[in-house]
Amino acid sequence: xxxxxxxxxxxxxxxxxxxxxxxxxxxxxxxxxxxxxxxxxxxxxxxxxxxxxxxxxxxxxxxxxxxxxxxxxxxxxxxxxxxxxxxxxxxxxxxxxxxxxxxxxxxxxxxxxxxxxxxxxxxxxxxxxxxxxxxxxxxxxxxxxxxxxxxxxxxxxxxxxxxxxxxxxxxxxxxxxxxxxxxxxxxxxxxxxxxxxxxxxxxx
Amino acid sequence: xxxxxxxxxxxxxxxxxxxxxxxxxxxxxxxxxxxxxxxxxxxxxxxxxxxxxxxxxxxxxxxxxxxxxxxxxxxxxxxxxxxxxxxxxxxxxxxxxxxxxxxxxxxxxxxxxxxxxxxxxxxxxxxxxxxxxxxxxxxxxxxxxxxxxxxxxxxxxxxxxxxxxxxxxxxxxxxxxxxxxxxxxxxxxxxxxxxxxxxxxxxxxxxxxxxxxxxxxx
Numbered sequence: 001x002x003x004x005x006x007x008x009x010x011x012x013x014x015x016x017x018x019x020x021x022x023x024x025x026x027x028x029x030x031x032x033x034x035x036x037x038x039x040x041x042x043x044x045x046x047x048x049x050x051x052x053x054x055x056x057x058x059x060x061x062x063x064x065x066x067x068x069x070x071x072x073x074x075x076x077x078x079x080x081x082x083x084x085x086x087x088x089x090x091x092x093x094x095x096x097x098x099x100x101x102x103x104x105x106x107x108x109x110x111x112x113x114x115x116x117x118x119x120x121x122x123x124x125x126x127x128x129x130x131x132x133x134x135x136x137x138x139x140x141x142x143x144x145x146x147x148x149x150x151x152x153x154x155x156x157x158x159x160x161x162x163x164x165x166x167x168x169x170x171x172x173x174x175x176x177x178x179x180x181x182x183x184x185x186x187x188x189x190x191x192x193x194x195x196x197x198x199x200x201x202x203x204x
Numbered sequence: 205x206x207x208x209x210x211x212x213x214x215x216x217x218x219x220x221x222x223x224x225x226x227x228x229x230x231x232x233x234x235x236x237x238x239x240x241x242x243x244x245x246x247x248x249x250x251x252x253x254x255x256x257x258x259x260x261x262x263x264x265x266x267x268x269x270x271x272x273x274x275x276x277x278x279x280x281x282x283x284x285x286x287x288x289x290x291x292x293x294x295x296x297x298x299x300x301x302x303x304x305x306x307x308x309x310x311x312x313x314x315x316x317x318x319x320x321x322x323x324x325x326x327x328x329x330x331x332x333x334x335x336x337x338x339x340x341x342x343x344x345x346x347x348x349x350x351x352x353x354x355x356x357x358x359x360x361x362x363x364x365x366x367x368x369x370x371x372x373x374x375x376x377x378x379x380x381x382x383x384x385x386x387x388x389x390x391x392x393x394x395x396x397x398x399x400x401x402x403x404x405x406x407x408x409x410x411x412x413x414x415x416x417x418x419x420x421x422x
Contacts, residue, residue: 088415
């Protein structure tokens with residue numbers, strides 16, 4: 001089995017999620033400034049997927065009322081953050097709040113990795129398609145069009161899903177669970193808020 | 205322009221945010237209104253206890269919660285190191301309400317004592333040198349910080365405890381759920397990654413909204 005993080009910097013990114021769109025431009029700027037070798041991996045696994053076991057069921061949980069109030073507060077916060085994120089990207093909230101099954105877009109990234117293709121250019125096209133043009137990037141046909149390669153469908157059908165699933169398990173085992181994640185010398189940084197520190201580390 | 209900041213002494217993120225947050229006072233000529241937001245961590249991250257060797261002796265956490273907790277401490281530690289702070293992992297989830305009521309107590313008295321109290325509690329707690337569940341310990345820190353302690357016990361068991369409880373209700377109703385949280389004229393920023401935005405807001409929101417960023421890189 002090949003090593004997951006072969007390059008000095010590995011960027012693990014959800015190719016069909018607003019978090020990745022927000023991080024792409026500053027990440028590319030960091031890469032250009034540092035001049036380091038970069039690997040890209042698709043991250044389609046949210047933290048929610050790690051375990052179905054959740055704290056306390058509402059029916060017998062003495063903290064149920066507290067949890068419900070806290071969850072409502074978190075939801076309101078997430079809505080406000082979405083508004084800020086969309087403001088930064090110059091898109092409407094209606095476009096920004098859309099969710100996609102990220103597997104096809106993730107397989108598109110793996111497809112490009114296997115062929116030595118232009119991953120940043122691909123990601124820019126996927127995010128543009130999803131969040132600016134308002135199209136659905138969950139389908140094989142859309143991703144094949146964005147890749148400009150009709151072989152993508154055959155790649156998906158010849159074990160693409162299994163390969164992606166296996167990669168997601170390995171990323172989870174390595175402590176990577178949130179997009180975007182950056183791995184430098186085995187150290188994991190989750191979230192674009194780390195970019196200033198990563199810039200210092202890569203410049204050193 | 206008013207800035208309210210909500211903290212919990214048992215949060216490593218609040219600890220790391222403390223000094224850059226205090227620095228806002230001088231930078232913008234403001235007086236921060238500090239409040240305790242006493243987290244019920246077990247309700248969303250499960251509970252666990254470790255022994256002196258760091259071995260887990262009690263565990264009520266899912267794989268998801270462990271992954272989040274482990275990453276959070278690792279992440280907090282690396283930024284603590286950058287700031288020259290010592291951050292030892294806790295062995296259990298602490299009840300920080302006594303230290304929180306101590307904050308409410310000292311806040312009524314003197315700004316210098318408030319800052320000193322926060323420094324002592326945060327720094328010693330995260331070195332595992334301070335039992336924040338011990339009333340005697342908290343009282344002695346108040347004294348060391350320069351606060352008057354006469355009447356503290358009555359406050360802790362009466363008015364202060366009631367105020368703390370009411371405050372937690374009010375905080376949750378206002379949509380605040382974590383620390384550190386910054387509120388400027390009703391606009392909420394959760395997490396120290398929002399400090400660039402807090403500064404931008406305090407400066408009168410010039411230009412476009414800045415991105416989130418953890419500061420403290422060398």
